[in-house]
Each structure stands twice: as structure tokens, then as C-alpha cells.
Amino acid sequence: MNSPTSDRDAAVPAGLDPGHRAGLIERIIRAPIDFIAILAACIVVLLPIVDLAASRFFYKAIPGASSVVDHFVLVLAFMAAALASMDRRHLALGRAEGDTHERKGGLVLALLESFSEFFASTTQTALFWASLSLVFIGFEPGSNAWGLPLQVFAAAMPLGFLLMAGFSLYRAGHGHSNKGLRYGASALGLVAGSLLAVSCLVNIGDALLKGGSPAFLQGLAALVSAFVAAWKLPLILLYVLSAAFGSPIFTVLGGIAAILFIGSGGALENAPSEAYRLLLGGSISALPLFGLAGLLLAGSGAGKRFVAVFRELFGWVRGGEAIATVLACAFFSTFTGVNGVTILALGGLLLTILSKSGMSETRARGLVTASGDIGLLLPPSAAVIIYAVNAQFSYQSGSAFDVTQLFVGALLPGLLLILGMAAAGILMSPKTDAAHPREPFNGRRALSSLRPAALELMVPVFAVVLFFTGLASLREIAAFSVLYIVLVETFVKREFDLASLLAVVRKAMPVIGGTLVIIAAARGLSYYVIDSDITTAFSTWIQARVTSPLVFLLALNLFLLLVGCMMDLYSAILVVSPFVIPLGVIFGIHPVHLGVIFIMNLCIGFLTPTVGMNIFLASYAFRKPVMQIVKDSWPFLLVQLGILMVITYVPWLSTALLGLVARP
Numbered sequence: 001m002n003s004p005t006s007d008r009d010a011a012v013p014a015g016l017d018p019g020h021r022a023g024l025i026e027r028i029i030r031a032p033i034d035f036i037a038i039l040a041a042c043i044v045v046l047l048p049i050v051d052l053a054a055s056r057f058f059y060k061a062i063p064g065a066s067s068v069v070d071h072f073v074l075v076l077a078f079m080a081a082a083l084a085s086m087d088r089r090h091l092a093l094g095r096a097e098g099d100t101h102e103r104k105g106g107l108v109l110a111l112l113e114s115f116s117e118f119f120a121s122t123t124q125t126a127l128f129w130a131s132l133s134l135v136f137i138g139f140e141p142g143s144n145a146w147g148l149p150l151q152v153f154a155a156a157m158p159l160g161f162l163l164m165a166g167f168s169l170y171r172a173g174h175g176h177s178n179k180g181l182r183y184g185a186s187a188l189g190l191v192a193g194s195l196l197a198v199s200c201l202v203n204i205g206d207a208l209l210k211g212g213s214p215a216f217l218q219g220l221a222a223l224v225s226a227f228v229a230a231w232k233l234p235l236i237l238l239y240v241l242s243a244a245f246g247s248p249i250f251t252v253l254g255g256i257a258a259i260l261f262i263g264s265g266g267a268l269e270n271a272p273s274e275a276y277r278l279l280l281g282g283s284i285s286a287l288p289l290f291g292l293a294g295l296l297l298a299g300s301g302a303g304k305r306f307v308a309v310f311r312e313l314f315g316w317v318r319g320g321e322a323i324a325t326v327l328a329c330a331f332f333s334t335f336t337g338v339n340g341v342t343i344l345a346l347g348g349l350l351l352t353i354l355s356k357s358g359m360s361e362t363r364a365r366g367l368v369t370a371s372g373d374i375g376l377l378l379p380p381s382a383a384v385i386i387y388a389v390n391a392q393f394s395y396q397s398g399s400a401f402d403v404t405q406l407f408v409g410a411l412l413p414g415l416l417l418i419l420g421m422a423a424a425g426i427l428m429s430p431k432t433d434a435a436h437p438r439e440p441f442n443g444r445r446a447l448s449s450l451r452p453a454a455l456e457l458m459v460p461v462f463a464v465v466l467f468f469t470g471l472a473s474l475r476e477i478a479a480f481s482v483l484y485i486v487l488v489e490t491f492v493k494r495e496f497d498l499a500s501l502l503a504v505v506r507k508a509m510p511v512i513g514g515t516l517v518i519i520a521a522a523r524g525l526s527y528y529v530i531d532s533d534i535t536t537a538f539s540t541w542i543q544a545r546v547t548s549p550l551v552f553l554l555a556l557n558l559f560l561l562l563v564g565c566m567m568d569l570y571s572a573i574l575v576v577s578p579f580v581i582p583l584g585v586i587f588g589i590h591p592v593h594l595g596v597i598f599i600m601n602l603c604i605g606f607l608t609p610t611v612g613m614n615i616f617l618a619s620y621a622f623r624k625p626v627m628q629i630v631k632d633s634w635p636f637l638l639v640q641l642g643i644l645m646v647i648t649y650v651p652w653l654s655t656a657l658l659g660l661v662a663r664p
Contacts, residue, residue, distance in 0.1 A: 029086075037080045037513075038502070040072045041288070041292065041505070043072045045289065047069050047072075048473075048476045049479050051065040076288060077516035078156040078160025079160060079509075080288075080514075081160050081516065082160050082163035082513065084513040084514040084517070090517070091568055092247060093566075110181050113182055113245060114181050114185035115241075115245055116243075117182050119238065119255060120186075120248055121193065122196060124161050124165035124168060124189075125190050125196075126193040126196040126197040126258050127193075127254050128158050129158075129201060129204075130258070130271055131154075131161060133203045133207075135157070136151075137203050157275070165189075172186035195220075196224065196262065201217055202221050224262065229264070232259055232263035236259055239255045240252065249518055250514075253521040257521065264528075270524065274527040281389055284385070286474040287519075288512045289478030290478045291382065294332055295504065295511065295512075296504055297332070300495040300504075301495055302489070305449075305456065306456070306457070309457070310323065311324045312449040312450075317438070319425050321356075322359065322425025322429050323422045325368060325425065326422045327418070328350065330371070330374045332345065334378045335380070343618055346368075347368050354367065354368070362632045366629075366633040366634075367424075369615070369633045370636030370637060372617070373606055374603075377599060379463065379467060381599075384406050384410055385403055386573050390574050390578075404468070405591075409658055410596050412656060413600065416643055416647065417640065420642070420643045424639045455492060463477050463481060489501075518568060522571040522573075526577075535578050539586060542583055556597065556601075557648060560576070560601030560602060561601055563601075564608060573599075580594070581594065607633050
């Protein structure tokens with residue numbers, strides 16, 4: 001902190017210290033971004049429900065409603081991502097979700113953080129210019145939604161990247177130590193990103209200036225392209241290295257995509273263009289809505305009510321609390337779709353319950369940590385949606401593979417995983433004896449505990465019934481879930497008033513934005529991998545060395561476990577699946593079976609040392625060293641690996657129910 005006599009403080013009015021002034025400025029800047037993000041979320045929730053009602057009751061849908069919702073998802077994604085930058089909530093390998101504290105250290109740590117700041121700023125700036133160029137050159141004249149030019153909605157992309165770059169620069173200059181070094185690195189990244197995207201500046205100049213862009217810009221663009229082509233591999237390695245020192249994952253993925261596009265002579269605008277296409281997909285809009293639904297439940301008292309129900313239903317048997325823990329984690333993780341939310345939201349409560357039941361604290365921590373993402377195979381899992389949407393880019397258009405197929409195929413494996421974890425929890429629970437007596441099952445008490453939670457427990461029931469009967473799309477189901485939870489928690493349970501509801505929604509925005517911007521950045525890299533035919537070359541290379549499907553599946557599991565502990569779920573799906581899917585076709589692996597193996601491996605990877613994200617999140621939530629969490633979790637990791645082997649080599653589990661949704 002500066003001394004009271006410093007030049008900086010001399011200009012501060014009496015009674016308004018620098019920290020207060022900075023906080024006031026942040027609130028002023030944040031207010032309009034919050035407003036736009038929440039307004040977009042409201043439209044994305046309400047318009048699909050109104051449109052569904054109009055089509056069902058009046059047999060006439062609202063013209064253009066789907067396109068408007070799609071574009072407001074884009075607005076929501078980038079405004080919420082800007083809020084994630086403001087709050088330092090972007091997912092990074094060097095920092096756990098929710099850990100917003102500045103790290104203290106010497107000059108070496110400051111240099112490493114400055115290194116990551118530079119590359120993060122470079123990517124955000126380059127993508128700002130690329131998306132701004134896309135706004136000018138990427139749309140047909142007259143294209144609009146409800147009379148608004150599509151460029152107005154698409155402008156959310158450059159605005160979002162500009163805000164992210166600005167907030168990164170601001171945060172770099174307001175840390176606790178070595179501010180000047182970090183600020184300088186972030187500012188230098190603005191220059192480097194502009195140089196990297198100079199071809200986009202040429203396109204903007206061509207669009208705005210009658211005589212075209214200046215000749216020196218065109219020459220500079222050619223020079224940059226030649227430099228990146230020559231130094232492509234070292235630049236990519238530097239980006240990968242920056243991830244280890246705290247660069248947000250989306251900036252690493254976006255930066256690598258930028259290097260590949262520029263180095264191959266392609267247009268950098270392809271990266272935001274693919275993000276635009278992906279975020280406008282109808283199923284993708286369900287992701288932020290299901291995430292919001294889960295976060296609203298986590299922000300209310302629903303978690304305690306769910307645990308109370310499961311304890312009454314199973315507490316009379318040995319390990320009943322362990323069963324309740326697994327079921328509660330499964331419920332929350334399948335809805336939120338956001339890595340670690342279950343651990344952060346319910347971890348303390350579940351740890352207390354398990355410890356009071358007689359289970360050792362180490363085993364209790366291990367069970368909660370290992371169950372953090374246990375529901376990601378069950379509907380309406382965001383992981384399943386993302387994999388299915390992305391896989392359709394790789395499979396032939398005639399294949400009978402879609403989101404519904406994958407949800408049905410993942411049901412039995414998902415239930416088997418839950419049963420296996422519950423069984424492990426039972427075995428590690430103390431036996432019923434005089435020291436740990438259990439009351440017999442009491443139907444009246446169980447029914448009494450069910451009443452307070454009944455309305456919230458109906459959410460997954462509604463979602464599954466509406467989806468598998470085809471009465472509503474994923475987006476409509478997700479929108480209904482959010483509205484239903486808001487109404488129940490506000491007017492029935494009285495958990496929220498307007499202020500507390502807005503507080504929960506504001507808290508959810510950075511989480512949603514951080515997830516969506518990773519998906520957006522990863523899609524550009526995924527597009528390059530597919531378009532450049534790298535996957536075909538990779539498949540040919542593997543096919544020449546592996547001939548047995550059984551060996552391929554074993555190697556696939558080992559590879560995906562490694563990927564799962566190095567990358568977040570969504571970027572791994574978007575970047576790695578284009579390599580794996582063609583190999584699955586070559587070795588005759590059913591698309592649904594392959595999808596189930598893929599997702600389950602990545603979920604287990606969250607527990608795999610040394611950088612499995614659930615390990616870090618549990619360390620943050622339980623305030624224990626990372627290696628202690630690893631030690632606590634390994635028995636449950638072995639259980640999940642055993643179930644993975646069963647699911648891998650017994651394809652019937654993934655395909656047995658597919659006849660229920662067989663196409664004519």
C-alpha cells in the first residue's frame with residue numbers, strides 16, 4: 001500500500017482512499033455489463049417458453065424467435081466472460097476455480113506470472129481484432145433478427161474480448177506485488193496481439209476506407225505471417241508453457257488457434273467465426289441455462305433438503321450417508337455441468353454429515369472429491385451435449401448419432417458409476433454397532449423429509465420426461481428448469497427475494513461466461529484440426545501401429561486419462577474428439593459407446609494426479625494440501641477405473657437401450 005504522502009494519494013479526496021476509489025470505479029464499470037448479461041439471460045429463458053406455448057396452444061410459433069435466442073446466447077456468453085475476467089474467475093491450470101487471491105512470491109514468481117499475463121493479453125487482443133473484422137466482413141447485407149442487423153449481436157464478441165483485455169491489464173496493475181512488471185507485460189501483450197492480428201486490421205481498413213488499407217499494413221501482415229509460419233512450433237510451446245503459470249485456458253486455446261491459422265496462411269477471422277457458429281447452435285444454448293439452474297439450486301437451501309431426503313431414505317442402512325452423498329453429488333453435477341461446483345457448494349455440508357456418521361475424515365474427503373462430477377453421464381449433462389454436437393462435425397451426415405442417442409446410451413454406464421461409488425462408500429463406512437447405532441427406516445419421517453424437497457426433485461423428472469418424449473427441445477427444457485426453480489425458490493420456498501436472487505444470478509454469470517468462452521476458443525482450434533486434415537494423418541499413423549480394437553481401447557483409455565488431468569472437460573472434448581472419432585470408426589467402435597468412454601475418461605481425469613482439477617478444488621474447499629487430497633481420493637479413483645474397464649469392454653452397457661430411440 002502507498003504511504004499517505006505519496007503523489008498518488010495526494011490527488012484522492014479526503015475520505016476516499018485509493019482502494020475505495022478503485023472499488024467505486026469497478027462497480028460503475030460493472031453495472032452496465034451486469035445489466036446486459038442478466039437481460040440476455042432473461043431473454044434466453046423467457047422467449048423459448050413463450051414460443052413453445054404459442055406453438056402448442058395457438059399452433060403458431062413466434063417468427064424469428066429461435067434466431068433471436070441464439071444471438072442473445074452469444075451476447076450472454078461474452079458479457080459473462082468479461083465479468084469472469086473482472087473477477088479473475090477464468091479457469092486456469094495454475095489457479096483453482098474460486099481462488100481469486102493474489103499469489104505472493106519473489107522475482108521469479110513475478111516473472112512467471114508476467115509471462116502468463118503477456119500471452120493472455122496477446123490472445124485477447126488478437127481475438128478482439130479478429131472478431132471486429134468478422135463484424136465488418138462476415139455478414140451478408142440485410143441479414144437481421146427482428147429487424148436488428150446481426151452485426152449488432154455479433155459486436156458482443158469484439159466488445160467482450162476488448163473488456164477482457166482491459167480488465168486483464170487493470171488487474172495486472174492492481175496486484176499486491178510487482179505490479180509494474182505484470183502491468184508492463186500485459187500492456188506489451190496488447191501490442192503483440194495487434195501485430196499478430198494485423199491481417200485483420202487490413203480487412204477492417206478495406207471495409208472502411210474507399211482506397212483500401214494502407215500499403216504498409218499489407219506489407220506488415222505478410223511479414224507477420226512469414227514470421228509465425230517459421231516460428232509456429234516454438235510459439236505454440238510457449239503458449240502451452242504459459243498455461244502452467246496461470247494463463248486462462250481459453251487464452252491458451254485461442255492463442256494456439258491464432259498461431260495455426262496465421263502460420264498456415266489462413267484467415268484469423270476463422271476462429272471467432274467458428275465460435276459464432278457453435279454458440280448459435282440450438283443445443284448449445286441449453287448449457288448456460290442448465291448451469292444457471294444448478295447454480296440457483298446451489299444458492300438456495302435445496303442442497304440441504306436433498307441431503308435430508310437421501311439420508312432418511314438410506315440412513316437406516318450401513319453407509320446410508322455415503323449413499324446420500326453420492327446421490328446429492330450426482331444430482332448437482334449433472335445439472336450444473338460446471339467442474340467443481342458440487343464440491344464448492346456442498347463439500348462442507350457433506351463432509352460434516354459423513355464425519356458424524358463415523359466415517360473417517362480422510363475417507364469422507366475422498367468420497368466427496370471423487371463424487372464431484374459423478375453425474376456427468378446423465379441427462380441433462382452439458383458434457384454429453386457438447387460431445388454430441390461436436391461429434392456431428394466428424395461423423396458422416398447420414399449417421400444416426402445425435403444428442404438423444406448419446407443420452408440414452410450413457411444411462412446405464414452413468415447409473416453403474418453411481419452404484420459403484422455408493423458401494424465403495426458403504427464398504428468404507430463403519431459397521432453398525434453400539435458405537436454407531438442406526439434407527440430403522442421410518443416411512444412417515446421419510447415422507448415428511450420428502451415434502452420440503454419434492455418441488456425441486458421434480459426438476460430432473462420434468463427434464464427427462466420432456467426430452468425423451470420429444471415434447472420440448474433441450475433449450476426449452478433448460479429454460480423451463482430455470483424459470484421453474486426461480487418461481488419455486490422465490491414464491492414457494494421464500495429462499496430468494498429480488499435482491500438475493502439477483503445476487504445469485506450475478507455470482508453465476510462469471511462461471512457461465514468462463515465456461516462458454518472456453519468452448520468458443522476451443523471450437524476454433526477444433527475447426528483447424530479438422531479442416532487441415534491432421535486427424536486423417538493421425539488416424540493413418542495409429543492404424544499402421546495398432547491393429548486390435550481391444551488394444552486400441554486400452555491405449556485410448558490411457559491417453560484420455562492423461563488428457564483429462566491436463567485439460568478442462570469442454571476444451572478436451574472439442575480439441576481431442578476430432579482425433580479420436582475417426583479412429584473409433586476405423587476400429588468399429590459404436591459412436592455412442594465411444595462417446596461414453598470418452599466422457600467417463602475425462603471425468604476420471606479430474607481425479608488424476610498431478611493436475612486433476614477436482615483435486616485442486618477439493619484442496620481449496622477443504623483447506624488441505626493437494627497431496628493430502630490425492631491420498632484421500634485414490635481408493636475411489638481405483639473404483640472408477642475398474643468401472644471404466646467394465647464399460648469399455650462391455651459395449652452392451654452403452655448400446656442396450658438404443659432401441660428405445662431407434663430411427664425408422
